[in-house]
Amino acid sequence: MRRLLVLGGGTAGTMIVNKLRRRLPAREWDITVVDRDDEHRYQPGYQVDGRTCRPAEA
Numbered sequence: 029m030r031r032l033l034v035l036g037g038g039t040a041g042t043m044i045v046n047k048l049r050r051r052l053p054a055r056e057w058d059i060t061v062v063d064r065d066d067e068h069r070y071q072p073g074y075q076v077d078g079r080t081c082r083p084a085e086a
Contacts, residue, residue: 030057037063 032048034041045059052059 029055032057032059034059034061035063037061037065037068039068042068 032052034045041061041063045061048057049059
């Protein structure tokens with residue numbers, strides 16, 4: 029089995045792993061992501077503020 033190590037689990041790291049997972053045969057490749065944090069937060073979501081939020085319609 030081949031192994032691929034991705035350093036960095038930010039936006040770029042998770043995007044490339046998702047693309048490679050679809051293209052590389054799972055039986056042949058083991059992909060590991062190493063990051064200093066235990067979880068990834070999608071930062072563009074932080075740009076949403078109260079002025080752009082609307083109440084859910086019933």
